[in-house]
Amino acid sequence: MPPTTRSDISLRVNGETHVLTVDNRTTLLDALRENLGLTGTKKGCDHGQCGACTVLADGRRAVSCLQLAVAAEGSDITTIEGIADGEDLHPVQEAFLELDGYQCGYCTPGQICSAVAVIKEHAAGWPSAATADVRPDAEPVPLDAAEIRERMSGNLCRCGAYTAIVRAVARASDETKVTA
Amino acid sequence: MTDLTESISAPPVGVVGTSHVRLEGREKVTGAARYAADVPFEGLAHGSLVLATVARGRITSIGVDDVLAMPGVLGVIHHGNAPRLNPEAGLLGTGDATLQLLQDDRVPHVGRPVALVVAETAEQARAGADALVVTYEEEEADLVFSADHPGSYTPAAAPEKHKGDVDAELAAAPVVVDQRYTTPQEHHSAMEPHASMARWADGRLEVVDSNQGSFLVSYVLSVLFRLDPGVVRVRAEHVGGGFGSKGIGPQLILAVMATTELKRPVRVALTRRQVFATTGMRAATDQRVRLGADSTGRLRAIDHDTATHTSTIHEFVEFPGEVTNALYAADAIRIRTSLVKVNLPTPTWMRAPGCAPGSFALESAMDELAEAVGVDPVELRLRNEPEVGPISGLPFTSRNLVGCLTEGARRFGWADRDPRPGVRREGRWLLGTGMAAGIYGAGSLPSTAAITAHPDGTFTVGIGAADIGTGARTALVLVAADALEVPTSAIRIDIADSDLGQAWFAGGSRGTSSWTWAITAAATDLREKLADIAHIPADGITGRADTAPLIGALEQRENHAHGAQFAEVAVDPSSGEVRVRRMLGIFAAGRIINPLTTRSQLIGGMTMGISMALHEEGLRDAQFGGQVNGDLAGYHVSAHADIPAIEADWVPDYDPSNPSGVKGVGEVAIVGTAAAVANAVWHATGTRQRSLPISLERILTTTNA
Numbered sequence: 001m002p003p004t005t006r007s008d009i010s011l012r013v014n015g016e017t018h019v020l021t022v023d024n025r026t027t028l029l030d031a032l033r034e035n036l037g038l039t040g041t042k043k044g045c046d047h048g049q050c051g052a053c054t055v056l057a058d059g060r061r062a063v064s065c066l067q068l069a070v071a072a073e074g075s076d077i078t079t080i081e082g083i084a085d086g087e088d089l090h091p092v093q094e095a096f097l098e099l100d101g102y103q104c105g106y107c108t109p110g111q112i113c114s115a116v117a118v119i120k121e122h123a124a125g126w127p128s129a130a131t132a133d134v135r136p137d138a139e140p141v142p143l144d145a146a147e148i149r150e151r152m153s154g155n156l157c158r159c160g161a162y163t164a165i166v167r168a169v170a171r172a173s174d175e176t177k178v179t180a
Numbered sequence: 181m182t183d184l185t186e187s188i189s190a191p192p193v194g195v196v197g198t199s200h201v202r203l204e205g206r207e208k209v210t211g212a213a214r215y216a217a218d219v220p221f222e223g224l225a226h227g228s229l230v231l232a233t234v235a236r237g238r239i240t241s242i243g244v245d246d247v248l249a250m251p252g253v254l255g256v257i258h259h260g261n262a263p264r265l266n267p268e269a270g271l272l273g274t275g276d277a278t279l280q281l282l283q284d285d286r287v288p289h290v291g292r293p294v295a296l297v298v299a300e301t302a303e304q305a306r307a308g309a310d311a312l313v314v315t316y317e318e319e320e321a322d323l324v325f326s327a328d329h330p331g332s333y334t335p336a337a338a339p340e341k342h343k344g345d346v347d348a349e350l351a352a353a354p355v356v357v358d359q360r361y362t363t364p365q366e367h368h369s370a371m372e373p374h375a376s377m378a379r380w381a382d383g384r385l386e387v388v389d390s391n392q393g394s395f396l397v398s399y400v401l402s403v404l405f406r407l408d409p410g411v412v413r414v415r416a417e418h419v420g421g422g423f424g425s426k427g428i429g430p431q432l433i434l435a436v437m438a439t440t441e442l443k444r445p446v447r448v449a450l451t452r453r454q455v456f457a458t459t460g461m462r463a464a465t466d467q468r469v470r471l472g473a474d475s476t477g478r479l480r481a482i483d484h485d486t487a488t489h490t491s492t493i494h495e496f497v498e499f500p501g502e503v504t505n506a507l508y509a510a511d512a513i514r515i516r517t518s519l520v521k522v523n524l525p526t527p528t529w530m531r532a533p534g535c536a537p538g539s540f541a542l543e544s545a546m547d548e549l550a551e552a553v554g555v556d557p558v559e560l561r562l563r564n565e566p567e568v569g570p571i572s573g574l575p576f577t578s579r580n581l582v583g584c585l586t587e588g589a590r591r592f593g594w595a596d597r598d599p600r601p602g603v604r605r606e607g608r609w610l611l612g613t614g615m616a617a618g619i620y621g622a623g624s625l626p627s628t629a630a631i632t633a634h635p636d637g638t639f640t641v642g643i644g645a646a647d648i649g650t651g652a653r654t655a656l657v658l659v660a661a662d663a664l665e666v667p668t669s670a671i672r673i674d675i676a677d678s679d680l681g682q683a684w685f686a687g688g689s690r691g692t693s694s695w696t697w698a699i700t701a702a703a704t705d706l707r708e709k710l711a712d713i714a715h716i717p718a719d720g721i722t723g724r725a726d727t728a729p730l731i732g733a734l735e736q737r738e739n740h741a742h743g744a745q746f747a748e749v750a751v752d753p754s755s756g757e758v759r760v761r762r763m764l765g766i767f768a769a770g771r772i773i774n775p776l777t778t779r780s781q782l783i784g785g786m787t788m789g790i791s792m793a794l795h796e797e798g799l800r801d802a803q804f805g806g807q808v809n810g811d812l813a814g815y816h817v818s819a820h821a822d823i824p825a826i827e828a829d830w831v832p833d834y835d836p837s838n839p840s841g842v843k844g845v846g847e848v849a850i851v852g853t854a855a856a857v858a859n860a861v862w863h864a865t866g867t868r869q870r871s872l873p874i875s876l877e878r879i880l881t882t883t884n885a
Contacts (some may be wrong), residue, residue, distance in 0.1 A: 005251075025303045034302065039218035040211015042420070044371045045452040049812040052371055080211030093209040097201055100780045104649025105208030106371040106420025112209060130821075149820040156812060158371050158421050159649045160787025162823040164780060 014082030031069035051155035080109035103159035194662030235321035235805035252304030291457030344512025353472030365798035372420020379445035393685020398678035424529035460528030500538025509566035543855030580768035602866030612864025618852030629698035644683035651777030663703035689844025701725030756876030770843030789853020
């Protein structure tokens with residue numbers, strides 16, 4: 001293949017730097033899955049419509065299907081495989097497990113990555129479309145069910161686990177505060 | 181005849197009925213669970229589909245050479261070089277031409293696969309598929325289904341069914357409701373797009389697939405490709421949802437063709453648009469329901485007519501009349517279905533086939549009858565409770581719809597409801613409540629299972645079950661633990677592998693009832709064998725069962741799961757927005773094996789029901805037949821923000837016709853949801869919504885602000 005269609009890049013994923021050669025058309029999602037074998041990140045639509053491919057890029061949520069791998073150089077990527085602390089599950093993972101915040105499990109990695117970031121976004125005072133008072137000096141709002149539903153709406157779940165996911169995110173948020 | 185009722189009248193005590201987290205839960209929350217497209221293979225090639233762009237016609241040329249010259253392209257499979265398939269192959273044992281891919285130059289509908297481009301990488305395959313030029317000779321297509329279509333006929337699979345003289349009862353009834361209800365094409369939209377890997381290894385065709393029943397898929401595949409059934413091995417360890425769409429998908433057939441031709445392992449993963457175009461949908465329906473009642477609301481007649489559509493290549497019949505078959509008693513009942521063949525893809529089963537669209541019509545009509553006779557909707561249903569099958573006259577295995585209705589009404593606070601529509605306002609919102617009943621068939625289908633006892637005191641259960649998100653894996657271990665009288669930690673389970681032998685698939689709400697029976701029977705066989713020996717040899721002792729003769733000996737019964745759903749909605753008549761504020765479902769679905777996962781599945785069904793009520797509508801271009809909204813942005817399925825806190829619970833029920841007392845819960849929970857929401861919208865606004873989905877524009881064009 002002519003050299004112009006491929007690029008040598010380095011990707012920092014889950015704290016490790018990987019040097020790889022990718023087709024310039026390769027999305028970050030496909031690079032994670034096909035080049036690095038990190039298949040926990042799922043492809044549900046490849047169009048940024050379902051959220052199954054959500055990862056954290058520098059701590060913020062990103063749909064990895066809408067980003068080219070060559071453009072992800074320099075970002076610190078966290079995938080579902082990097083959410084737990086070794087064998088110790090993250091409080092969000094623990095809550096999904098115990099409260100049955102999933103069924104088929106296919107949207108779950110994206111939901112969990114999203115939830116981890118939602119809790120941080122909320123703690124940092126970011127408003128959502130469900131926040132009544134969005135002035136910079138407004139009092140912080142609790143991460144209640146309406147806030148969680150709004151903030152998690154980019155992650156579709158066709159099995160219909162939303163009710164349990166909302167509970168799981170709320171519980172993990174409470175626990176994160178206690179341990180923080 | 182086998183009478184199981186006496187021998188198992190008292191449910192055994194054990195872990196069944198207690199909540200357990202999913203056995204595969206840790207893998208699912210850490211990303212370790214591998215789905216079909218996640219499994220790596222040495223030397224894997226990738227296939228990308230090319231779909232027909234015309235609604236009817238003939239392929240005149242395929243520009244293969246240009247694509248073969250592209251980087252990485254290994255081959256192009258098309259009707260000129262594809263392996264010949266056996267036309268007798270089909271999931272139900274008869275030929276389904278939907279499976280006959282790349283067999284000739286005919287195009288029966290837009291989206292029919294016409295070629296597969298295989299390349300070294302997925303990007304190269306996609307580029308090749310995008311570049312492949314296919315030309316067609318177009319023919320006039322018949323694209324629009326309507327109830328008065330001149331091609332309508334009564335399909336042999338859904339003949340008229342009736343009892344009594346419906347016309348006479350309707351003529352004599354003092355109160356008659358006569359309305360039309362329509363439901364659109366709906367798409368399963370499981371989060372995992374269909375994907376398959378196929379390769380030949382050691383003389384066997386090995387398949388890693390996303391399906392609802394690996395044994396059935398392997399069998400149909402062997403018929404389709406004229407192979408010895410033992411040659412084919414299909415596995416589907418984790419499946420990202422199915423809802424009826426994951427039988428034998430086009431990606432599987434094409435992957436097998438490609439690996440056979442190219443001698444490489446080939447993975448074919450559908451894009452989301454291809455999932456919409458090629459994996460079937462729930463057919464649209466146009467239903468007329470006529471209810472005749474006396475002044476107290478007692479039904480004298482139910483007349484349920486459905487018009488629906490199928491493709492020109494295979495007759496699939498959506499059968500909404502199923503819901504009328506056994507829900508209410510009436511002096512006369514008639515169910516009729518008419519079908520039209522149009523140049524659209526073949527529809528297929530989608531969660532609660534028949535009953536989901538059928539209940540929207542029947543349960544909306546019941547609400548209209550309640551209004552007409554001035555009887556509370558819950559009370560109306562209690563007054564029409566049948567003692568035996570309304571048409572068949574057969575006894576029910578068990579039936580606790582009354583419990584669902586009364587317990588649901590109590591918990592929802594239904595008794596305080598003011599029946600008048602359009603009188604509750606909260607700011608810009610009009611508020612209302614509604615309810616509906618639901619029913620879905622239950623029963624067991626023949627399955628085999630094996631359980632091996634090992635010398636270390638552990639056991640391995642092997643059964644060709646599928647876990648598509650239902651929690652089957654976990655539930656089956658609970659049942660096995662009780663049957664063997666050992667803790668769950670002593671049991672390991674293998675599922676979703678065709679080499680495990682015949683078993684019913686995850687469909688028709690009959691998975692758990694079928695598989696648990698095979699497991700309890702295998703446990704009995706194993707315990708008998710263990711009683712005769714002193715020591716377990718190193719390779720273990722295996723007990724086996726095949727439930728076919730046991731099931732064949734069952735007496736005929738009306739066997740159904742039941743439910744009652746209650747919804748509170750808020751409607752903004754100035755924007756057309758409908759918000760479901762709360763929803764409660766109470767079900768009678770046999771014995772509940774694992775309350776944690778059962779509740780999830782019931783809530784999941786109700787969630788999909790809300791989506792059906794408010795959002796889902798597959799739209800097609802009437803001139804060209806293409807899908808206008810074939811992706812998850814255009815075809816909206818309920819998101820987090822659409823769904824309130826839904827509650828699901830159950831009342832006592834026990835199916836005496838299988839050893840575990842199980843009925844299925846996969847489908848009954850979507851039956852009635854849309855009607856409950858629609859009835860609540862009427863209660864809020866005073867305007868009936870007889871077409872789904874209840875979209876913004878439907879509210880705006882029918883409701884006075």
